Amino acid sequence: GQQLNQSPQSMFIQEGEDVSMNCTSSSIFNTWLWYKQDPGEGPVLLIALYKAGELTSNGRLTAQFGITRKDSFLNISASIPSDVGIYFCAGLKTSYDKVIFGPGTSLSVIP
Amino acid sequence: GAVVSQHPSRVICKSGTSVKIECRSLDFQATTMFWYRQFPKQSLMLMATSNEGSKATYEQGVEKDKFLINHASLTLSTLTVTSAHPEDSSFYICSAEVGGADTQYFGPGTRLTVL
Numbered sequence: 001g002q003q004l005n006q007s008p009q010s011m012f013i014q015e016g017e018d019v020s021m022n023c024t025s026s027s028i029f030n031t032w033l034w035y036k037q038d039p040g041e042g043p044v045l046l047i048a049l050y051k052a053g054e055l056t057s058n059g060r061l062t063a064q065f066g067i068t069r070k071d072s073f074l075n076i077s078a079s080i081p082s083d084v085g086i087y088f089c090a091g092l093k094t095s096y097d098k099v100i101f102g103p104g105t106s107l108s109v110i111p
Numbered sequence: 112g113a114v115v116s117q118h119p120s121r122v123i124c125k126s127g128t129s130v131k132i133e134c135r136s137l138d139f140q141a142t143t144m145f146w147y148r149q150f151p152k153q154s155l156m157l158m159a160t161s162n163e164g165s166k167a168t169y170e171q172g173v174e175k176d177k178f179l180i181n182h183a184s185l186t187l188s189t190l191t192v193t194s195a196h197p198e199d200s201s202f203y204i205c206s207a208e209v210g211g212a213d214t215q216y217f218g219p220g221t222r223l224t225v226l
Contacts, residue, residue: 031214033214033215035217040202040220041219041220042204042206042218043155043204043217044217045113045214045216048213048214088154088155098157098160099145099157101154101155102154103153103154104154
């Protein structure tokens with residue numbers, strides 16, 4: 001079935017460092033979404049991408065919709081302790097399909 | 112905008128009882144809401160798609176008679192876990208789709224513990 005892969009699975013970084021994570025699939029998606037989930041909370045939408053090649057920023061976060069439509073990247077610049085959490089990518093093929101979620105990337109920031 | 116609430120945030124119940132979880136879209140109307148289940152350190156697993164005014168669509172392996180979904184209005188969907196058992200203990204999260212945007216906004220989740 002459809003599946004998304006996220007890498008890395010987890011990462012430990014020093015405060016102030018930049019972070020890069022990606023999401024890949026063997027299938028083409030027409031919408032890519034990035035969510036962040038804090039412990040015990042629901043996921044919060046960070047960035048939505050609707051067009052191949054699109055590069056969108058939200059504060060210190062930047063995400064890109066891969067040209068092949070099979071991947072997406074999320075970068076966080078100058079990480080801070082509150083960036084800690086699990087980052088999920090999600091893909092959608094068409095408006096009539098269900099959203100597919102990746103397994104998540106766990107981010108830990110060391111002060 | 113696009114705020115989704117859930118109630119209760121956590122519930123502890125005895126085995127065999129039924130539990131109702133409410134999901135509300137506070138500042139928009141949602142014709143479609145989704146119910147997910149999440150186990151510790153795992154991703155979200157879609158249980159069912161809830162459409163206002165019609166029957167929910169359940170994912171394979173999800174018992175519709177055990178997880179009753181009602182989407183009575185454009186701002187409210189409910190999930191009732193009937194005859195709950197310890198294996199039903201989990202984090203249940205709803206989301207609502209803003210019309211035509213293909214993006215889902217999630218509620219804060221409900222932690223269910225069945226003793």
